[in-house]
Amino acid sequence: MRKFLVALSMLVLGIGGTQAQVAYEKAKFLDNTYIGVEAGATTPMNLKSVTPLNGWGGLKLGKNFSPVFGANLEGLVSFGDNGLANSHTFARVVDLGLNGTVNLTNLFLGYNPQKTFEVIAEAGIGYEMILGDSYLKHGDDTELTAKTGLIFAWNLGADKAWQLYAEPAIIWNLTSGPEDAVRFDKGGAQLGLFVGVNYKFNTSNGIHNFKVWNVGELNDEINSLRNQLAAKPKQVVKEVIKEVVKEVPTTSTKEVRVENLVFVTFAQGKSLLTNDAKKALDEVKAGSHVQIVGTSSPEGSKELNDRLSQARANVVAYYLQNRGVVIDEATGKGVQGTTSNRLAIVYVK
Numbered sequence: 001m002r003k004f005l006v007a008l009s010m011l012v013l014g015i016g017g018t019q020a021q022v023a024y025e026k027a028k029f030l031d032n033t034y035i036g037v038e039a040g041a042t043t044p045m046n047l048k049s050v051t052p053l054n055g056w057g058g059l060k061l062g063k064n065f066s067p068v069f070g071a072n073l074e075g076l077v078s079f080g081d082n083g084l085a086n087s088h089t090f091a092r093v094v095d096l097g098l099n100g101t102v103n104l105t106n107l108f109l110g111y112n113p114q115k116t117f118e119v120i121a122e123a124g125i126g127y128e129m130i131l132g133d134s135y136l137k138h139g140d141d142t143e144l145t146a147k148t149g150l151i152f153a154w155n156l157g158a159d160k161a162w163q164l165y166a167e168p169a170i171i172w173n174l175t176s177g178p179e180d181a182v183r184f185d186k187g188g189a190q191l192g193l194f195v196g197v198n199y200k201f202n203t204s205n206g207i208h209n210f211k212v213w214n215v216g217e218l219n220d221e222i223n224s225l226r227n228q229l230a231a232k233p234k235q236v237v238k239e240v241i242k243e244v245v246k247e248v249p250t251t252s253t254k255e256v257r258v259e260n261l262v263f264v265t266f267a268q269g270k271s272l273l274t275n276d277a278k279k280a281l282d283e284v285k286a287g288s289h290v291q292i293v294g295t296s297s298p299e300g301s302k303e304l305n306d307r308l309s310q311a312r313a314n315v316v317a318y319y320l321q322n323r324g325v326v327i328d329e330a331t332g333k334g335v336q337g338t339t340s341n342r343l344a345i346v347y348v349k
Helices: 002-012 104-109 215-231 233-247 275-281 302-321
Strands: 022-024 033-044 054-064 069-078 093-103 117-130 142-156 162-173 190-200 212-214 261-265 289-296 326-335 343-348
Touching: 033 162, 054 093, 054 190, 069 117, 093 104, 093 142, 104 117, 117 162, 261 275, 275 302, 289 302, 302 326, 302 343
Parallel strands: 289 326
Antiparallel strands: 022 212, 033 054, 033 190, 054 069, 069 093, 093 117, 117 142, 142 162, 162 190, 261 343, 289 343
């Protein structure tokens, strides 16, 4: 019934269709982050000496800024000497990199949080430290590196929280030439295959991926409400009024009807009045007595939502009060229902 009320309020405000068919719920800073472990083997890209293979191990800490674009910090350690270093330590090379990612599957086929298979392009720049190489001259034991790869990922589990992947990649030594001139040279590059597993942390939305709202379905619901109102308005209004009365604390004996209600919508996380909202509130006559209920949507903590819903009720009350309207009560109700219920409902007595 909450969803029904939100959809009807959008109808009352004249909010129509939109060209976008999906919308992604706004994420917090730490949402859509992941951690992973990986291992791999490489060989010189020029294939002059294919064996022995160089073993690698590493960690990743990443974040997806959207279903398409992301970035990660990667730390890799190599345990081989083939084309890397003439070292006498267990770990031969340490490479720290910052990589950007582009999810090609989501870019070209659209995002689906239940998608099992994805292809992701990865590229970045790094800093390499060579350990224990007795042939190094003048202390030149650091190099500028780059990584290019293509990730084939499988999302596992009912929540798609785990991601298993295989990544053919090239690790380039950009300063392997004379005087450390930066260049892409296969003579100093390593060609290899990495496999790993990532764990996507739970987000503030309660899932492990981006949350999608199907705007097309909401438009369909609004159109359905239009049809219902046209066919049997009294019955529809009666059902909505029963829901609104629960939210509007009133001691008045006046019947609560749609004509007595003003619906004001807000952007996610905001309590600012839009021009459309002000126009709707301008219809309330000076001297009228009103009660106001502010609400919020499920994202965020209870403390934040309670404070936000009260701020929405207060901003509406302040605007009406300046126009000579009598405010009997302005109450924040926090989260109401499970949908994006970002409203202030004004009951005009």
